[in-house]
Amino acid sequence: AEARAHLECRVVETVAAGNGTIVVGEVTHISVDPSVWRDGRVDPELLDPVCRLAGTRYARLGEVFQLPRPSWERDVRGTAPGEALPRLEA
Template identity: 40%
Template sequence: MLPDEVDARTRYELLTSLVVPRPIAWVSTYGAGGARNLAPFSYYAALSASPMLVGVSVGHRNGVPKDTLVNVRARRAFCINVVPEAMLEPMNATSADVPPGVDEFELAGLEVGASERVDAPYVAGAPAVLECTLEREVDLGEAPNTLIIGRVVGVLLDEGLPFLEGTHQVDPSALRPVGRLSGGGYALPGPVRVLPRPR
């Protein structure tokens, strides 16, 4: 199969069923007039630890940037909420295409917190939150998609969240993160196998 010989839908379906499972950035922002916006994005990756950078690729709808991108550009800030298995359904509810003024926390029945470090709200019940400022945006071309690169300036962790012994690695069995497969499919956390790194 050659990407140039198939249509955009086919490329999307192949890519999103082969680059799996993908972590989900559940991105919260303020819109114009302070409306709270929340939406999931699985074109998401850790880019660098020092400085701490993450990337989220946001699409445009009928040529118009999605609300998340509009808000990030305006406030230069956003929070990424980690999605645990227990929040799968509210996360999905916030992917609805609703007008910019609709409070998507209310829509999904979620408690809201206000970040003290960046100009963005966060999901109060999320086990972990990355507070980000907009470092840079990169136009990804004809799709069109825009990659927003966020600098993590704060990390909020639920007090009960344990680290693996002797590390600052959050215990995945407590975090219970979900991964996106294609379409409406999600990979749920299963048993964790730990392998020593070969020398």
């Protein structure tokens, strides 16, 4: 099956990390199948993405739900480094 959305990138930097490599890239092109587009955005339920876990293991997205996005002013400013942020409720 062909991906319904993909990013083309150029390699900016590679960083050795333990027994692996972190690849930092710059997105140069985005392609999205119109069938997954709704109201000017990619709809994750229409996209039905496959998620890479580790090794040969993959998963489907499953249930989709919404949480409010954290706000710097409301949730972060004034917290000490390493201090836990308040939990956001669904």
